[in-house]
Each structure stands twice: as structure tokens, then as C-alpha cells.
Amino acid sequence: MVRYSNGLCLILVGLFLFTGLLAVPAVAGGMLTIIDYDGFKSALDLPIQRIVCLSPSLNQILYALDAGERIVGRDSKSQFPLEVLSLPVVAKSSHSPQIEAILELKPDLIIADTMLGDDHRKKFNQFNIPVVVERPSDPERLFQTIRNLALLVEKEERGEELISFISNYEELIKSKLVGLNEGERPKVYWEWNKPYKSASAASSVHPRINLAGGKNICAELEGRYPVVSREYVWARNPQVIILMAGRGSSVEEMQVVREKAVQRTGLKETTAVKEQRVYVITWDVHNGLPSVIGSLYYAKWFHPALFADIEPARVYAELLSKFFKIKEANPCVYPFNH
Amino acid sequence: MKESIYAGLVARRILLLVGLLITLVLGMLYSVTLGFAEISIADVYGLILQKLTGIGDRQYSILSAGIILQIRLPRVFLAIIAGISLGTNGAIMQSLLKNPLASPYTLGISSGAACGAAVAIVAGNSLFGSTNMLHWDSWLTIIGAFAMGLLTILLINIIASLKKSGASTLILAGVALSYLFSAGISFFKYIADHEQLQQLTLWLMGGLYRAEWLDVLLLTPIMGLAVLYILRRAWDINALNAGEEVAANLGINVQRLRKQGSIVAAFLTSVVVAFTGIIGFIGLVAPHISRMIVGNDNRFLILASGLTGGIFLLLADTAARIIIDPVELPVGIITALCGAPFFLYMLLKRRREYWS
Secondary structure (H helix, E strand, O other): OHHHHHHHHHHHHHHHHHHHHHHHHHHHOEEEEEEOOOOOEEEEEEOOOOEEEOOHHHHHHHHHOOOHHHEEEEEOOOOOOHHHHHOOEEEOOOOOEOHHHHHHOOOOEEEEEOOOOHHHHHHHHHOOOOEEEEOOOOHHHHHHHHHHHHHHOOOHHHHHHHHHHHHHHHHHHHHHOOOOOHHHOOEEEEEOOOOOEOOOOOOOOHHHHHHOOOEEOOOOOOOOOOEEOHHHHHHHOOOEEEEEEOOOOOHHHHHHHHHHHHOOOOOOOOHHHHOOOEEEEEHHHOOOOOHHHHHHHHHHHHOOOOOOOOOHHHHHHHHHHHHHOOOOOOOOEEOOOO | OHHHHHHHHHHHHHHHHHHHHHHHHHHHHHHOOOOOOOOOHHHHHHHHHHHHHOOOOOOOOHHHHHHHHHHHHHHHHHHHHHHHHHHHHHHHHHHHOOOOOOOOOOOOHHHHHHHHHHHHHHHHHHHHOHHHHHHHHHHHHHHHHHHHHHHHHHHHHHHHHHOOOOHHHHHHHHHHHHHHHHHHHHHHHHHOOHHHHHHHHHHHOOOOOOOOHHHHHHHHHHHHHHHHHHHHOHHHHHHHHOOHHHHHHOOOOHHHHHHHHHHHHHHHHHHHHHHHOOOOOHHHHHHHHHHHHHOOOHHHHHHHHHHHHHHHHHHHHHHHHHOEOOEOOOHHHHHHHHHHHHHHHHHHHOOHHHOO
16 A cells, blocks of 8 residues: 555656646746737747847847847847947848848847838748837837837846836826926927928827927928928927937037037027027937936926936936946937036 | 011010010019018018118018028029029030930939939948038038039040040930949948938938028039030030031031030039939920020020029929928929929920921
């Protein structure tokens, strides 16, 4: 009887150990089905160890999720954090991936932004490489993008931490602006990379101006990023002007952008220039993950008294230190003493 | 009797030229009143008159004065100057090359200039440094376009010298160079980033957004000298239109005329294109309209074509400003939209005497 019960115990222990061994990959890995921004459903085998990511903002999110070591290839525009520079470049952008170079890396997954064409997606799928597309420039999609990437690299907790960091500051902005009258919203002129190229309500910058308590003077114009007449900007007389500078722009470069703009015929007589409320901000804090920093700067520029206690530079430093282990943040706006 | 018929014909043509000039002035006076800012017509003209004559002490707002004097007027003048240049060049190219499809861009100037602009926009950061590009991007683009336009002229000149300046040689060389530079543009488009590509695309569609008095001051004397030279050779070009042998018998060096005329026209085109980007159809359509109005005599045709070009571009640019005001449309879209149907109409309704 004892022999039987010992045998039964051994069998039970053996079964337990066996199922335990099977359960480890089921807990850590298994299958994941995900629907991306383009509406494509992909079934993926977890864990995903080799990722080719073809978007600067999506690469940033992967690093913030502590999954940087799984990236094996990048696009040429991905420059942050610095670790990414050691990875091989396999595309100019999502629009133009170098298929053979990517295949050679034997990735488990390709992550790209919406510039990736359907033909490329099909080509990768033919080689059984799943593709997930996200649109990091869409502020309304940001949290979903973080959640999707967190699921892919099995860092859901870290993802929620990231979302909570961003949403706390967004809520802070909203709470400070509760009860703001329409008249208290300053008129804002936002300009992209070319003189008088602005953004309408259909653009991704418009919700940010709204969130930060400003009034976009080009909101009602046709097109997403229309080129407006100089006369229009002058006649609408903006109270705040925001100029965009390229990623990684130096202080000198931002200074030049500002100096050139304030001397322009259509801008130099505006209230914004007269009251020195012309600001330059880089794309580094305008898109994707650090976009909340951009929103904080906007809010502070639009309502300096309400946001006197907020230091966006400090929040940026906190974000970099907490999620990227970077101790020092480069200046991303000009002038600093707003 | 013959003399009086001829005098009557000349008087009629002069009258038609005066009519075109009056239309251009009226167009200018109308265009300057249009824009987003609500400034009354009385204020617009009052302000301009006060500035011109110094009479009157009425104080106009900085906004009104600035918009009229610093935004609308330079733009109107730039449109007229660019239009006159393209129209004049179209007429001379069609005459020199004896080809109704010739335009200021036939010799590949537009592709060359566009390729130069593409180099400046896309490779500017690497060539000149990002800070210099931020400071001087628009001037570097102008210089790049102009320099490549000049290079095109040089190449055409070399090819023409080698092959004794035949009209068909010039045209074919222009076509070949256009393809060559188009390949260059495509390459730069391919390697450009998102922002550079946008900038280049806008440049290629042509526009007068940047119009400043400095542009007008730089372009006016160049245009004036080029048009004067072309007008001085009008008789010779008339003789050339009668046939190369006739012209040679009259003592005209046909090859030299064709070469010099092409160089002057191409030079003027590359200067204009450098400032405005590629504005199509003006140089193609203006000479045809003018030929319908004043006939084939180049003494009148060149001037008429210039004035028609000025009117066409002024109206097209005004439309580009106000169609979806305050959003600016690239003027090249408007000129092509109006010019292409008109050209088709002419093809279908063509009277032989337009070109004979």
C-alpha cells in the first residue's frame, strides 16, 4: 500500500513538474493576437526577442519600456536614446525599408509607422515576419500604442507606469485650466518648417493647442497643414507664436529660427513679437512619448501665471531619468526664460 | 496707298499694345484691393497715392499700410515682372526655334533650376551647415536654382556650338537635358526627408509667397535689359521667321542670333525661376494669345506677349491668393489649370495663320 502511495506521489510530483515546465512558457510567452493602427490582425509567438523598429517615436517607446535590448535594426531617423545609434540602419524610414537587410537580421517582428506601404507589409508576411503598424504622431492613439507595444514585449506594468506618468501631467494641465473663458485663451499661431506653413483643426498639433488653453488662429482653414498668407497672420494678430525646430536642434539653431521669424514682414508687427511671446520648440518633445512635455511648455507659454509652479524642463529631466536612465536633458525650447 | 495701310496696321497694333498695358494696370489696381484683411478700396488707393505723391496727412493704421505696401504691392509687382519675363521669353523661343511648342523651359532651364533648388533644399545642411541653411535657406535655394540654370545654358551653348546651332538640335538637347535633370530631381526627392520633400514639392509648383521689394528691385533691371535686347533684335527675328536663307541674304548671322537670343532668354528665365519656382504655361500660352491679337511681327509680338504674360500671371496669382483665402495655392496649379484647357482649345480651333 505504502509502495502504491509512494508511486502515486511520485507520479503526481512528476505530473506537477511536467505541467509546471509546460506552464512556464504559457505564462511568459504563448500566443498574442494584436490589432494594429491600420486594422491588421497579427498572431504573434511570445516572447518576441528580435525586433526591427522603423520609427523614431516607436523606438523611444520600446526603450522606455525597457525593451531596447530586443531591437536589432532601426531606421536612419532614430537617434534617441543614444544606444539606438549602435544598431544597424535598415531603412531610411518606414516608407522605404531595405527588405534584404531586414531579412538578414531574422526579426521576430517588424514595428513601423503608417508610412509603411501595404506592399512592404505583404512582402514581410510572405517571409512569415509579422508587422505591427502604429501612428505615434496621433496624440489620441498614444496610450493605445504604448499598451500594444507593452503587450508585444510583455512589459504591461511598465507600460501602465509610463501612461500614468503622461496622463498625470495631462490631467494637471486640464485641472489648472478648468473654467477658462474663451476670451482668456490667447490667439496662437503655430508654424512648421516653412514660413507660413501652419496647422488646421485636422492636424495633430491642434488638440495640443486646445489642451494647453490656446486658440489656434488657423483652426478653420482647409487642409491639414496649410500655407497661409502673410496678410492673414498679420491681420489675425496672434498673441503667441510657436515655431518648430528639427529634432536635435541646438540652441543656436533655435535662436536663428526665432530671429528670422520675428523680422518677417507678416510677423514683426504682431502682439506676439511685440510682447516677446515667440517660442521655438523642437520635435524631440512634440511627438510621441515626450509630447506631454511639449503640452506643458505650451500651457506655460499660454498661461504663465497659472503654470508658474510648473517647470517643464524638470518634468522632462524626470521623464528621461525615470524611463531612459538619462541624467541630463538637452534644451528643447528657446528662449528658456519664459 | 501701301504706306497708309501699313501705317494703319502699325497704329492698330500700337493701340492694341496700349490696350494690353491698360488691362495690366487695371488688373494691378484690382489685385491690390484683394486680400484677407478688410481694407476699403478708398484706403488702398489713398494710401498708395499718399506714398507716391507725399500729399495728404491722413494717418493709416500700421496694419493697413504694412499689408498694402509691404505685402500686396511687392507681390503684385513680382507677378507682373515674372509674367512679363516668361511671356517675352516664350515669344522669342518660339520664333528662334520656329516651334509653336517652344517655351522658356524648352531648353531644359526649368529642370536645371529645379535640380539646383533640390540640391540646396535636400543637401543644403551637408553642404553649407545646418545653421547657415537656417539663416539663408531661401537665398541658397535661389542661388542653387540660378547656378544650375546657368549651367544648363552653358551646356546648351556647348552643344549648339558643336552642332552649328540648328533649331532642332537645340530643342533635342533641351529635351535630353530635361530628362537628365529630372533624374537628379527624382534622386533628391527620394533621399529627402519628409520636411525637405514638402519644401521641394512646393518649390516645384511655383509661387510668389516670398515676394519682397528686394526681389522686385533685383529682377526689374535684369528683366528690363533682357527685354530691351530682345526688342532690338526683333527685326532680325522677323527676318529669321521668313526663313534662314532669307535672313542670311539680309546679312543676319542666323547662328549667332539664335545662340545669343537663346542665351539671353534662358538667362532671364533662370533668374525668374530661381525666385518663383516653376510656373508653367505662361511662356507657352502668352505668345499664342498675343499672336492672335497683334500678329507675327516680333516688334509687337514680343511686347504683347510680355504684357499678356504679366496679365496672366497677375490674375493667376490673385486667384491663388483668394480662391481659398487665406490659404495660399501654388500659382503653378492655377496657370496649368487655365493654360492647359486654353492650349487644347487652340489646338482644336487652330487657324493656320497663327503660325506660318
